[in-house]
Amino acid sequence: MTIERRTPFSRSRRPTIKDVAEAAGVSRSTVSRALTGRGYAASDVRERVLRAAAELGYVPDVMARTLKQQVSRSVGVLVSDLRNPFYAELAAGASREARERGYTMVLADTSLSAEAESEAAEALVALRVAGVVVTPNSSAVSTYLASHHIPVVEVDRQFAAGSTDGVVVGNRVGARTATAHLVALGHRRIALFIDETDWTTGYERYQGYLEALGTGDIKVDPDLVVSSGWDVADSRRRALDMLRAPDRPTAVFAANNVLAEGVWRAIGELGLRVPDDISLVAFDDAPWMSMVSPTVTAVSQDTFNLGATAVRRLDQRIEMPEADSVTTVLNVRLVPRESTGSPPVI
Amino acid sequence: MTIERRTPFSRSRRPTIKDVAEAAGVSRSTVSRALTGRGYAASDVRERVLRAAAELGYVPDVMARTLKQQVSRSVGVLVSDLRNPFYAELAAGASREARERGYTMVLADTSLSAEAESEAAEALVALRVAGVVVTPNSSAVSTYLASHHIPVVEVDRQFAAGSTDGVVVGNRVGARTATAHLVALGHRRIALFIDETDWTTGYERYQGYLEALGTGDIKVDPDLVVSSGWDVADSRRRALDMLRAPDRPTAVFAANNVLAEGVWRAIGELGLRVPDDISLVAFDDAPWMSMVSPTVTAVSQDTFNLGATAVRRLDQRIEMPEADSVTTVLNVRLVPRESTGSPPVI
C-alpha cells in the first residue's frame, strides 16, 4: 500500500489542462476541444468542462499554446520616449487598438538610444511576437526584424520605406502650410528649428519649409535653419543665441513639440512679445500649447490615431504577409492660435 | 537519384537550438550549456557554438524556455490612462527599471474601465508574467492575481494594503502642506476639488486638507468640497458653477492634474485674476503648470521614480515571495509658484 503524498506545492501550483481534465473526468484533448470550440464536444461534456475550468480558475498557458501553434497573439511596440506626450499618446492609441484586436502589447521605451532599441528588438524576437510597431531611430530594427520574418510597421518616420509598412503624417504639407501661414502674414525672415534632417520626418518638414519660402519668393538664409539637439535645454540655448542677435528672425517654425518648448522658453526669458515681436508656430500640437498665453499656433497631428492605425496596419500585415507594403499618410491640420501675427514694423 | 527539395519555408523557418547544434556538430544539450553558461562546455566547443549561433542569427525562444523553467522574465504593467502625463511618466519609469533588471514589460492601458482591467489581468495570467505593477481601480485585480500566486505591486493608490506591496506618495502630507500654504497666506475659504474619496489617494488627500483646515482653526464648509468626475470637462463645469457664486472661495486646492486643468480653464474663462482674485494649488505637477502664466503652485511627486520604485519592489518580491508586504511612501514637495498669494481684501 502506498501513501499518496501531495507535494507542498500541489495546492499552489497553477491548474493545467490536465487538472481540468481530471476534474471533469475526461481527457486533455476533450478539454481543449471544449474550451477552444474547435472540434466535437457533446454539450453536457462541454458544460462539465467549462464548470471545472471555472472552478479551478484555469487560464490556458499562452506560452505552451504559442509554442505548439507557432503563432502568437502579442505585438511589440517600441517608442522613443514615453515622457514626450507625442509618444505617450501614440502608445495609448496602439494600446487601444491592440486590445480591440485581441493582442497583448509588449512595450519598450527605447530612450532614443540605438542600443536599447536593438536590445528591445532582440527581446521581441525571443518572445516570438506576431509583429512590431516602432518609431525607429535607424534602419537597424526594421532590417533585423525583417531578417527574422517579423512584420514591422514604422510609425512617425520611415527608414525602410518600400520594404516595410509605414504610417506617417503629411509632414511636407504640414510644414509647408505652417510656413506659408507665416509668409501670408508678411514674414520674410522665418527661422526653422529642427532636430535632424536625415530622418524622413525632419527631411520632409524641412522640404515643406523650403517649398513655402520658394512659393513666397523668399531666399533661404542658412543661418536661420537650426539643427538643434533633441532636448528642450539645447533648443532653448540655440534659440537664445539666435533671438539675441540684432538681425533676429520675425518668426520661428519649430519642427516638433520639444523644440517648440525650447524656443518658447527662450522667447519668454528674453521678454519678447508674441506675436508682436516674434511669431511662433509649432509642428505637433502638445497640450501646453493651447494653455499658455498667448496660445501657440500649431500643426496638429492625430497622434492617438497614428498609433491605432499602425497597429491596424500591422494586424493586416500579419494576416497577409505577402501583400505589397503600404505607407499610410494621415492628414494634419493647422490650428491657428494667438502666437502668429504680422511681423513688427521696423 | 533524388532531388533534394527545400520546402518553401526551410529558409524562412526560425533557427532553433537544434539547427545550432547541427551546425556546430554537437548535441542540443551542449548548445544549451554553452549559451546559457550553466554546466560544462569546453572552450573550443563553446566558441564553435557561439559562432554557429551568431551565424544563424539564433535567438532562444522565450516561450519554450519559460514553459520548461516555469518562471518568466516579463512583468505586466497596468495603468489607467497613458494620455495623462502622470501615468505616462510612471510607465516610463517602470519601463526603464524593467529593462535594467532584465524584464520585458507588457503594458496595458486600462482606460479607467474595470472590464479592461480584468481582461488585461487575465491576459497577464495567461502570459505567466513574473509579477504585475498596477494602478488599480478596484481590489479585484490584486485579489485575482493573488489567487494565481502572481506578485502584485499597487502603485499610486492601494486597495489591498497589508496583503500586497504598495508604492505611494505622501498624499496626506502633501495635501496638508498645500492647504496649509494657502492658510498661511490668509485664506479661509479654501475649496477642494477631488475625484474620489474612496480610493486611498483621494481619501488621504482629503484628510490632509481637513487636517490643515483644522490646524488653521477653519470650519469645513461641505459646499466647498467638490467630488468631481475624472475628466477636465466635468471639473471645469463644476468650477464654473462654484466660482460664479457670490460667496466663491478665495483659493482652490485641486487634488490632481486633471482637476487642476479644469479649474484653471474655468478661472480663465471667468476672467478672474490669479492670484489676486483667487489662488490655485494643485496636487501633481504637470508640465503645463510651469509654463502657463501665472505658473501654478503644485505638490510635485517624482512620478518617474514612482514607476521605477514599483518595479524594483516587484523584483524584490519575486525574489522573496514569502517576505512581509511593504508599502513604500515617496516624498512629495511643494513647489510654490505664482498662482498662490494673499486672498483679496473685501
Add this chain to the structure above:
DNA sequence: AAGGGGTGTGACATCGTTCCCACACGGGAT
C-alpha cells in the same frame, strides 16, 4: 446481418528548451 455514416472521445506526437542522468575518457592514487 452487414455495412456505413455521423458523433464523440482518447492516445500520442509535437512545439523548443532545459536539465537530470548516464556515460566516456584520461589520469592519478591505491
Add this chain to the structure above:
DNA sequence: ATCCCGTGTGGGAACGATGTCACACCCCTT
C-alpha cells in the same frame, strides 16, 4: 590492475497545450 574523480558530452524526459488519427459507439439503411 582497479577504483575514483574531474571534465565533458549526449540521450531523453519533461513543461502545457494542440490537433491528427484511430476507434468506439449508435442508428439507419440495404
